[in-house]
Amino acid sequence: MNFTKRISAAVLVLAALGLGGCAGMTHQEKGTATGAVIGGVAGSVAGGGMLGTAAGAAVGGVVGHEVTK
Numbered sequence: 001m002n003f004t005k006r007i008s009a010a011v012l013v014l015a016a017l018g019l020g021g022c023a024g025m026t027h028q029e030k031g032t033a034t035g036a037v038i039g040g041v042a043g044s045v046a047g048g049g050m051l052g053t054a055a056g057a058a059v060g061g062v063v064g065h066e067v068t069k
Helices: 003-024 027-046 049-067
Strands: none
Touching: 003 027, 003 049, 027 049
């Protein structure tokens, strides 16, 4: 496993662990966080590397925020 894949995997694990603290979040905040995680995974798979993961997480967060309005 190369360095970029290790970093991407670490980011995804940290994001997943962060979602464990969603108990006090509103429905819209949960949608934003979930969208960011799913987008990050999709960006990592599609674009690879840190930039693909970050871009996917940003787009997924916006989509998740808008869908749960």
